[in-house]
Amino acid sequence: MSSLRLLASAARRAPSALTLGRRGYAEASDKIKLSLVLPHQPIFTSTDVVQVNICAATGDMGILANHVPSIEPLRPGVVEVVESSGSKKWFVSGGFATVHPGNKLTVNVVEAAPLEDFSAEAIRTNLQEALRVASGNGSEEDKLEARIEADVYEALQHALSK
Amino acid sequence: MLARRTLARAPSALSGAGPGNARNMATLREIELRLKSVKNIEKITKSMKMIASTKLAKAQRAMAAGKEYGIANSEVFANSTSAASAPNNKLFIVISSDKGLCGGIHSSVTKATRRAFAGSADSPLLNEERKPVEVDAASPIMVIGDKSKAQLLRSMSGNLRMTFNQIGRDVPTFADAAGVADLVIKSGVPYDSVVLVYNKFVSAISYEPAAMEVRGEAGLKESEGFKAYEMEDDFTKDLAEFSLANAIFAALTEAHACEISARRNAMDNASNNAKDMIGSLQMQYNRGRQAAITNELVDIITGASAL
Numbered sequence: 001m002s003s004l005r006l007l008a009s010a011a012r013r014a015p016s017a018l019t020l021g022r023r024g025y026a027e028a029s030d031k032i033k034l035s036l037v038l039p040h041q042p043i044f045t046s047t048d049v050v051q052v053n054i055c056a057a058t059g060d061m062g063i064l065a066n067h068v069p070s071i072e073p074l075r076p077g078v079v080e081v082v083e084s085s086g087s088k089k090w091f092v093s094g095g096f097a098t099v100h101p102g103n104k105l106t107v108n109v110v111e112a113a114p115l116e117d118f119s120a121e122a123i124r125t126n127l128q129e130a131l132r133v134a135s136g137n138g139s140e141e142d143k144l145e146a147r148i149e150a151d152v153y154e155a156l157q158h159a160l161s162k
Numbered sequence: 163m164l165a166r167r168t169l170a171r172a173p174s175a176l177s178g179a180g181p182g183n184a185r186n187m188a189t190l191r192e193i194e195l196r197l198k199s200v201k202n203i204e205k206i207t208k209s210m211k212m213i214a215s216t217k218l219a220k221a222q223r224a225m226a227a228g229k230e231y232g233i234a235n236s237e238v239f240a241n242s243t244s245a246a247s248a249p250n251n252k253l254f255i256v257i258s259s260d261k262g263l264c265g266g267i268h269s270s271v272t273k274a275t276r277r278a279f280a281g282s283a284d285s286p287l288l289n290e291e292r293k294p295v296e297v298d299a300a301s302p303i304m305v306i307g308d309k310s311k312a313q314l315l316r317s318m319s320g321n322l323r324m325t326f327n328q329i330g331r332d333v334p335t336f337a338d339a340a341g342v343a344d345l346v347i348k349s350g351v352p353y354d355s356v357v358l359v360y361n362k363f364v365s366a367i368s369y370e371p372a373a374m375e376v377r378g379e380a381g382l383k384e385s386e387g388f389k390a391y392e393m394e395d396d397f398t399k400d401l402a403e404f405s406l407a408n409a410i411f412a413a414l415t416e417a418h419a420c421e422i423s424a425r426r427n428a429m430d431n432a433s434n435n436a437k438d439m440i441g442s443l444q445m446q447y448n449r450g451r452q453a454a455i456t457n458e459l460v461d462i463i464t465g466a467s468a469l
Contacts, residue, residue, distance in 0.1 A: 035234040039336040039411050042230035058394045070392035071238070073400055096397075096404055098238050101390060106234040108408055110336060 032065040034081065036090075036107045043090070043112065044081065052105060053080040054097050065103055072097045076155040078115060079107065089115040091159055093152055120160055127153035190454065193447045200443060204436035210263070211429035218366075218422045224333045225363060225419035232374075232412025235405055239377055242388035243290070250354035250381060252297060254278070254321075255346070255410070256314065257360040257417045258307035259330035264425035267361055267369070268309035271417075274371030275303065275359050276317065286373040287357060302351050306330070306342065306414070323351050330418050339411035347403055354381040356406060360413040361420040367427055369420040376409045378402050 031048035053062045055077030073096055080089045095109030130153060133146035256275050258268040278287045278297055285294035303321040305311040311325045324345065329338050346356070355377045362372035379402040382388045 035230070035237075037227075037231045037234045039228065039231050039339075039408075040224065041227050045230050057397075068392055069241075069390050071397060071401060072394075073397050096401060098391070100237050100241055104237065106237050108231065108235050108404070 030065050032063065032067070033104045034107070035105070036079070036081065036109070036112075038109060038112055046104075047083075049081055049083050051082040052097075052107070053078075053082070054107070055079070056097065063097075063099060063105055067099045067105070069101050070099050072099075074107070074109065076152040078159045079109075079112070091115050091118065091156055115159060118156060118160060120157075123153055123156050123160070127157065190447065190450045193443055193450060197440065197443045197447060200436055200439050204433055204440065207429045207432040207436060211426055211433055214422050214426035214429060218419070218426055221333055221415075221419040221422045222363075225415045228334075228412045228415030231408060232416075235408040235412065236374070236376075238388070238391070238401070238405070239375070241390070242377070242382060242385040251352055252301050252375075253346070253351055253353035253356045254301060254303040255342075255356060255358050256303060256305045256307075256310050257358060257410075257413050258305070258310035259417070259421055260308040260327050261331075261421075262309060263428060264421050265428040267421050267424045268307070269313060270361055270369070270371045271359050272310050272313040274373070275314065278357070278359065278373065279318070286359060286371050287375070302353070304346060304349075304351075324349055330414065330421065334411065334414035334418055336407070336411050339414055340407045342410050343403065343407035346406065353378050356409075358409060358413045360417040363416050363420050363423070366423050369424060374409055374413060376402075376406050378406075 031050060032052070033046045034044045034049045034052055035042070035046055036044040051062055051064050053060065054072065055061075055075055056072035057075045058072070060077075061072070074092055074094055076093050077091070078089050079092050080087055090112045091114075092107075092109040092112040095107065097105065097107045099105050127150060130146045130150040134143050134150055136143070136146075138146075254275060256271050258271050262268070274286045277285045278294075279299060279301070281294045281296050283294060287295045287297065289295050301321060302323040303314060303318060304324045304326070305314060305322065306326045306329050308325075308327045311322070311327075314322060326342055326345070329342070355375050358374045358376065360372060360374070361369045364370055377385065379399045382398055382402055
């Protein structure tokens with residue numbers, strides 16, 4: 001009796017394992033094709049993912065499949081990609097995320113790195129350096145650049161402390 | 163015995179100064195010099211080929227990444243084609259580099275630009291029906307790289323607005339592309355769309371000129387497809403500027419990979435030609451030398467037998 005039950009449970013489990021491995025039309029509809037690319041390295045190229053959380057200039061947002069086409073500029077912050085196998089976070093320096101008709105999302109960013117790769121020490125020292133330049137007496141352009149740099153470091157610090 | 167030998171040598175030394183033999187000796191010397199210089203050239207081309215080969219792998223990696231970046235970037239343009247192909251102002255950016263010795267890379271883009279302006283059937287700029295797009299003859303041109311600049315100055319000097327150099331010595335970075343895009347925008351040249359003319363990487367041994375169109379702010383706004391996108395604020399200007407830098411970056415990396423692979427091939431061919439030349443020159447030299455020796459022997463023997 002117990003062996004019969006085991007067989008039945010195994011039989012029940014088998015199809016679900018199959019659907020996980022298989023890529024079909026039904027599943028594609030609740031996934032979105034993501035291209036997350038850097039100039040020097042593509043991270044995702046037309047990969048099916050479940051959800052992408054971005055920090056747009058107008059506020060944080062999560063993008064699921066069949067999102068309405070839209071264009072969002074990114075501010076420095078965390079991009080989280082949720083796949084069926086788990087999620088991963090990247091810190092991006094800025095760029096554009098565009099949802100296209102046809103269930104496609106492209107994220108072009110200038111620089112990005114996995115969140116766990118950052119060293120809190122280095123951020124602190126660099127932030128101090130940037131703040132020093134920003135409040136120093138350089139040219140207006142230098143100061144503005146340092147201000148932007150400091151903003152990125154502050155965002156990074158904030159993202160790490162979460 | 164000694165006297166005979168000196169006697170025998172004297173006529174040959176005399177005949178060596180004669181007109182026929184003198185030319186022979188001179189050509190031998192000449193061949194030797196040419197052989198030496200060709201051997202040196204072969205060494206140079208061979209090492210240039212080795213350098214290009216090692217750079218090629220790096221350039222191709224950069225191109226693969228840059229291409230993905232470009233594809234993601236151009237998605238929005240692919241979706242926002244304008245229904246009415248209004249005769250818009252195009253700004254041409256021709257992408258080549260400063261260095262030569264890489265086959266027809268630079269003249270390829272120059273010729274493609276001329277074809278685009280002439281609207282000929284094999285123009286790189288085609289519309290949806292694969293017909294060449296009409297280009298205003300007064301469209302502004304900007305050139306990246308000294309080589310194509312020199313070529314375009316000859317025929318289209320009136321259209322040139324700005325040129326860049328020192329880009330593409332090494333694998334192009336995003337900062338290079340952003341700098342170019344910044345200067346293009348700051349230059350104040352009005353445009354609705356930017357056409358990038360660059361070399362497209364087909365395979366390690368071939369490339370072809372291609373054109374990539376990037377719409378500017380005004381061009382994007384008037385396109386039908388672009389209105390489908392939602393925006394909370396108006397980011398069109400930012401998007402247009404960022405896309406321009408991205409597109410320039412993608413084109414730069416691809417053109418760079420083409421250039422390096424073309425240089426590798428050109429230097430490979432040059433080394434092979436040098437090798438052929440060395441073979442034939444060596445043969446000629448050896449034959450000449452043998453002929454001179456035979457001549458001298460004949461002189462000696464006839465001199466000896468005459469006694």
